[in-house]
Amino acid sequence: MATTLLHHARLYLSLGFAVLPLHFPFARNSALQCSCGRDECRQPAKHPFGRLVRNGLKDASKDPAKAEQWFHSARFNIGIATGAASGIIVLDIDPRHAGDETLASLESEHGPLPATWRFLTGGGGEHIIFRHPGCKIPNSAGAVGPGLDVRGDGGYIVAPPSLHMSGRPYAISVDHHPEDVPLAEAPAWLLERVTATKAVNKARKAAEWRSLTRDGAVDGERNVTIARLSGLLLGRRLDPHICLDLVLAFNATRCKPPLPDDEVVATVASIARRELGARALHRLGGGDHG
Ligand SMILES: [Zn+2]
Structure with missing residues (x-):
């Protein structure tokens, strides 16, 4: 019988995603630690499992045999490459930086996001998945708005049923499951922000620094x-x-x-x-x- 992990891996391959094994939380002295064993790990339970994917994200694969080999033991966290590699972009809502509020205010301005696939993160956030628009989509942190990150070309997300360092699992939102809901296009206003805000942001930040160093x-x-x-x-x-x-x-x-x-x-x-x-x-x- 397939494990939950393998079941998810197979689902992702059927959706055209490239997947990779990630480090995972590991219980030691009754506390959770990243399986890399480093005390100063900067991305606990979120970074590629280097012994299996020596080139990290570049080794993400759509090969069913590889996925079976990596994920049959239900041990690793699982990552999904974002961007053209998997045909998706992901809006990452980070509630610790008020991403919920930012999204709510953007939706009240532009209308609600279309129904599409959503994954709940083990850290209390959400990954909202859209079809890749075909043009280059950069990864960005906070460019769309505070607490809203974009995972695009050359990025990845930690995906269900991975375990977060909090001990909670990532999960596919039952109301936004790929088996029930179609994958939506990102709305134009969102794509505009994703692609244009980099320059706008840069100009705004440069002006702030100039006035700071002058005044x-x-x-x-x-x-x-x-x-x-x-x-x-x-x-x-x-x-x-x-x-x-x-x-x-x-x-x-x-x-x-x-x-x-x-x-x-x-x-x-x-x-x-x-x-x-x-x-x-x-x-x-x-x-x-x-
Ligand atoms: Zn680590």
Whole structure:
């Protein structure tokens, strides 16, 4: 008898999806851990299972024999490649970033989304699936609106019946099951946002940064501003020492009044830890600032 996992894998292949095995939550010392075993795993139970798919997402497959081999043991999480590879794009609703509210307000403006396939994520979110429109669809986080991500070409989703790190399973929405509901086209307003907002967003963000670096920050905003600026610079892979020098100069010339240097160093180090890992923190700590 086929396992639930294999049953889902077969369903996905019948829909034309390419699938791949992902890491999964693993109980250790009565807590759930990612099966990769790394304490600092950045995508617990969501990243490709490298021993089986050495090239990650590129090894996603539509081959039934492979799917049987990967998923007969009901052990792995299962991913679906999105984009042209599977003929779909996915709107990812993240309730932790108010995706529910954003979608509700967009629907009240443009009308409700058409009935189509929907998967419920183990983290309380939702994946709404549309037919791929045939043009290039980039992956994006928050480009459609706060809490709304798009998984397009070169992306993937964690799919039912995978287990989330919360211990809850992903599930196909019973009211939006591929066996009952046809796959819908994405509405024009959504596609417009998905394809056009990248440029619009970029322009809006650039204007914000320009005014920030020109006008500086006053008491009450200084720490947040320095953290954001550090995130911007480090996120673009600027050397942490250069970043620290630039942020110290910003603090001295644009913050009214400037924060103590050691506070700036601590903020930059904490952002560096988040953006670049512990090694960068070590380098900063051993630097000649502070
Ligand atoms: Zn992991």
